[in-house]
Amino acid sequence: MKVVHRLRKKEVSGSSEGFAGFLLSNKVGGFLSLGIPSRYSGFMVNIGGKQLKILDNIGVRGVPNKIINNFxxxxxxxxxxxxxxxxPIHTNSMVYELEGIKPIVLEFDVKEAYDNREWGREYEVSEEDKAVLVTFTKKTDQREDASNNVEEYRVYVAVRPGGNLDYKQxxxxxxxxYLFDKERNSFPFERYVYEALEINSKRIVVSVASTKEKALAESRYVLDNLEKFKKVHKRYVEADLKDFTNDKVEFAYNCSVNSLDGLIMRNKKExxxxxxLPWFFQVWSRDEAVSLKxxxxxxxxxxxxxxxxxQLSMIDEKGRxxxxxxxxxxxxxxxxxxxxxxxADIIGMLYHKKLVNEYFYAEALHDIVNKLEKSLQKLESNYLKDGLIFNDSMxxxxxxxxxxxxxxxxEIQxxxxxxxxxxxxxxxxKEYKEKEMRTLEKVRGEFWNNNWLADSAGDFTVRPNIFIAAYIYPNLLSKNEWVKCFDYALERLWLGYGGLSSIDVKDQRFCFNSTGENNKSYHNGDSWFWINNLAAIVLSRTDKTRYKDQISHILETSTRExxxxxxxxxxxxxxxxxxxxxxxCLAQAWSSAMFIELVSELNKR
Structure with missing residues (x-):
């Protein structure tokens, strides 16, 4: 399938490789994703804290041969x-358009995102306010549930055409x-969906709400203000996208900026x-913090x-x-x-730009530092043992x-x-400096064997966590020691297509192919794009000449992906x-965020 990425008056094109599809976010928890044969594809919205899939597919019949991403x-x-x-952002609506009137088929699969029950799904189709109203009711069924015929929730979907209402049920x-799910061992990979409607139109708006009045009203509002929605969204997306010398890298960078922005949810509750996306629709504190740079x-x-x-307000009694x-x-x-x-990054960047006072009062900075000090004290009380910080399994x-x-x-040390x-x-x-020096000596003694760093105390398995350690605290080793460490690790982690294995490829636990939802390979072979991009940043900071081939290969591979x-x-x-x-997960925040960091690092003046 041909793929085109188009921005302003520039474009880059090529052919898709393997499974290919698209995803558009509404920035309030919902999205439209089509093309990947997965039960997580389709049109999803967040209603009252529930992540609900609404449509499995929408469109004219046939197989696509070209996708154009206009951002x-x-x-x-x-x-x-x-x-x-x-x-349209900040709505629970999607818009589908054609150049002329054609029959448009809507396939419904209303369910909570992780709920794969088959029974108790009831659809009612009616006409109201020049739109088709689909009412979905989820009830329990004794074939799958402890009770029978008990209503769990109801949701309303308004399907509003841009012209006359011409449809058949x-x-x-x-x-x-769902072949993507089948390949990744994610059960169930077969499911019945409800092919509800065929509408003859060149434009339809699909809106979802907890009441029929809200669904109908939103569909009407979106249709009436569609050109305004388009203009605002296009201007918003294109506002700060950047230019670099390499077209593909430029487009991949701008895609990453756009993707990360689509994963930032700005409503009050979430x-x-x-x-x-499409299935990690939660805020994971680690991923979120990694992505902030x-x-x-x-x-x-x-x-x-x-x-x-x-995040600072959420630190618990153990300092985490x-x-x-x-x-x-x-x-x-x-x-x-x-x-x-x-x-440290935000304070340092603002200080460098002489903008600290625009974002922080002195009292606020003092309060932040005080809370960080308390967090460290709690961490030491709960997890410091014999000069090292310990963690439990997983x-x-x-x-x-x-x-x-x-x-x-x-990386924890x-x-x-x-x-x-x-x-x-x-x-x-001074107490912090003294502790740092004592801890540095302790960590070097426990982890550094003059060739490479242990993954954990007593475990010298080669894993890419050494790159996280170098990214966070480069003073752990000298430049020559890091070179020695990286040379040793790269021999055992490097993958020919331009990435790092999550474990030594000669280790007996190494998995050549991804095992999918059976996560045996997850950290025992699978290559993580956020780690690859982070490693390239570290290699560039250590010796960009020595590691130029690995850096360029990782950049090329991430760009292509x-x-x-x-x-x-x-x-x-x-x-x-x-x-x-x-x-x-095919749209991952920290992957895009680390790609943005990598390109920024390589384009420093």
Whole structure:
């Protein structure tokens, strides 16, 4: 399939590789994603805190042979027919347009995103206010539930054409096979969806709400103000997108900026940076903190500050941040370290630009530092043992049972060292400097064997966590020592297509191919794009000449993945070690954020 990314008067094109589709966000928890054969594709909205899938598919019948990403909307060509998709931000609506009147088929699959029950799905189709109103009711069914015929929720979908209401009700249940889910061992990969309608029109608005009045009113408002919505959204998207010398890198950078922006939810109940779409529609504190530097690079200082203040207010009695909002059973050992790092980044960048006083009063900075000091004290009280910071199983970013990493992990020690240095620089209290020097000696003694760094105390498995340690606290080793360490690690982690394995490729736990939802390979072979981009940043800072081939290869691979693979214009979570094959969540915040950082790093003057 041909792929075109078009921005202003420039474009870059190529052919898609493997699964390919698109995703447009409404910035209040919902999105439209088509093309990837997955039960998570379709039109989703967030209604009253529920993440609801509404449509499985919409469009004229046929297979697309071309996708055009215009950044603010997407066009798709099928058999000479051009479809245009648009999602107005801050609405629970989507817009579908054609150049002429054609039959448009709507396939419904209303459900909570993670709910795969088949029974108790009731649709009612009626006409009201010159629109088609689809009422969905979810009831329990004794074949799957403890009760029977008990209503769980109801949702209303208004389908409003741009002209006369000309439709027929199809009333077909169609079996769908989701090949992307099947390949990643994500059950169920078959499901019946409701082929409800065929509407003859060249434009329709689909709006969703908890009442029919709200659904009808929003669909009417969006249709009446559609050109204004388009103009505002286009201007918003194109406002701050940048230019670089390499067209593909430029487009991939701008795609990443646009993708990350689409993952920032700015409503009152659910705000912050979503970890990823289509299924990580939660705020994970680690992913969010990692992603904030990219916002600062894009001069979104106020937003980054607000998110950091939100995180600061959430520090718990043990000195940590919650792993996720909504909460999860797992805790996070490293979110707080990234939180400290991003405070240093924003203060440092604003100081360099002589803008600190525009964003912080002196009293506010004093309060922030005081809270960070208290966080560190609590961390030391709860997790410091014999001079090292310890964590429990599955508390680092490698958070699966196959990689528990219980103990004292290298990047956690680097974060502790960074916290001590940062607080010394902010307070000039000698105790922080003295602790830093003692801890540095302890960490070097436990982790450095004069060739490479241990992944955790007593475990010298080669993993890419050494690059996180170098990114956070480069003073851990000298430049020559880092070169020695990286040379050794790259021999064992480098993948031919331009990425890093998450474990030594000669380790018996190494998985050549991604095992998908059975996450055995997740941190035992799968290549993570955020880590690849971070590693390239570190290699550039260490010795850009020595590592120029690895840096350029990673940049090229990430660029290719963003532009022509997976969800086009977005950066995926992982790839198999065997070959460049985007898998996992296909629009991942920290992947895009680290790509923004990488390109910015390489384009420093």
């Amino acid at each position: 603010w909307n997407v066009q798709q060509e099928k058999n000479g027919i051009t479809e245009t998709f648009f999602v 199809l009333n077909n249940w169609v079996k769908k096979e 705000w912050g940076v979503f970890a990823g 990219a916002l600062m690079i894009e001069k979104e200082f106020a937003l980054a500050k607000d998110i950091l203040l939100k 941040l919650p792993n996720r909002v909504p909460n999860s059973e797992l805790e996070s050992a490293d979110s707080i370290g990234w939180h400290f790092k991003r405070w 508390e680092t970013w490698m958070d699966t049972a196959h990689t528990p990493r219980k103990g004292a992990c290298i 680097a974060m502790y060292l960074y916290m001590l240095r940062m607080l010394y620089e902010l307070t000039r209290k 963003i532009l022509f693979m997976g969800l086009l214009g977005h950066h995926s979570e992982i790839s198999s070690a065997s070959s460049l094959k985007p898998r996992g």
